[in-house]
Amino acid sequence: MERGAGAVVGVDLLPVEPLAGATILQADFTDPACPPRLIELLGGAPDLIVCDMAPNTTGHRQTDHLRIVGLVEAAADFAVQVLRPGGAFVSKAFQGGETAALLKLLKQSFAKVRHVKPKASRAQSSELYLLATGFKGRINPLPSGERFR
Ligand SMILES: C[S@@+](CC[C@H](N)C(=O)[O-])C[C@H]1O[C@@H](n2cnc3c(N)ncnc32)[C@H](O)[C@@H]1O
Known part of the structure; x- marks a missing residue:
């Protein structure tokens, strides 16, 4: 909101401390x-989707990798369904590398896809973010009246 966003809607499985101007769904x-509920609360197509979802870790590396990949893919799939043309998608990039399917989806849907390390991220940390900008628009527009499959 501080940067001029018209509306901010978020979701988390766990309760989240209230944020001024944002609507947070526990779901x-x-x-x-x-x-569809997120879009309804937002009141229209988003310009930016940020995904920082991560499941509880099991300690089994491959299982944890598959579970986080599943969440990021679900968020990316949502982004390419609902973003406004020109919009952006940001997600934490996971340690085991992105799946080919995720990168293909992002590269065909956005003008630019790259890995970035924000200033706020500690230099010692290996964390990286995936930034996809310049959304080209839905490849198969939804039939009129249908907002999200
Ligand atoms: C790394 S934390 C980030 C939380 C928040 N962005 C922050 O910085 O405090 C990952 C969050 O993803 C949430 N999460 C995991 N699976 C989820 C799901 N299926 N739907 C919604 N949130 C989920 C968890 O509850 C957790 O709060």
């Missing part, structure tokens, strides 16, 4: 009812 993003 499971992978519940099919959740994405």
Whole structure:
């Protein structure tokens, strides 16, 4: 809101401290009812989607990798369904590398896809973010009246 956003809507499985000007839903993003609810609360197509979802870790590296990939792919799929043309998608990039399917989806849907390390991220940390900008618009527009599949 401080940077001039018209509306901010978020979702988390856990309770989140209230943020001035933002509406935070406590829900499971992978519940099919959740994405349409987010759009309804926002009141229109978003310009930016930021994904920082991460499941609880099990300690089994491959299982943890598959679970986080699943969440990021679900968020990216949502982004390419609902973003306003010209919009952007940001997600934490995961340690084991992106799947080919995710990168293909982003590269065909956005003008530019790159890895970035924000200033706020500690230099010693290996964390990186995936930044996709210049959304080209939905490849298959939704039938009129349908907001999200
Ligand atoms: C790394 S934390 C980030 C939280 C927040 N962005 C922050 O900086 O405090 C990951 C968050 O993803 C949430 N999460 C995991 N799976 C989720 C799901 N299916 N739907 C919604 N939120 C989920 C967790 O509850 C957790 O709060």
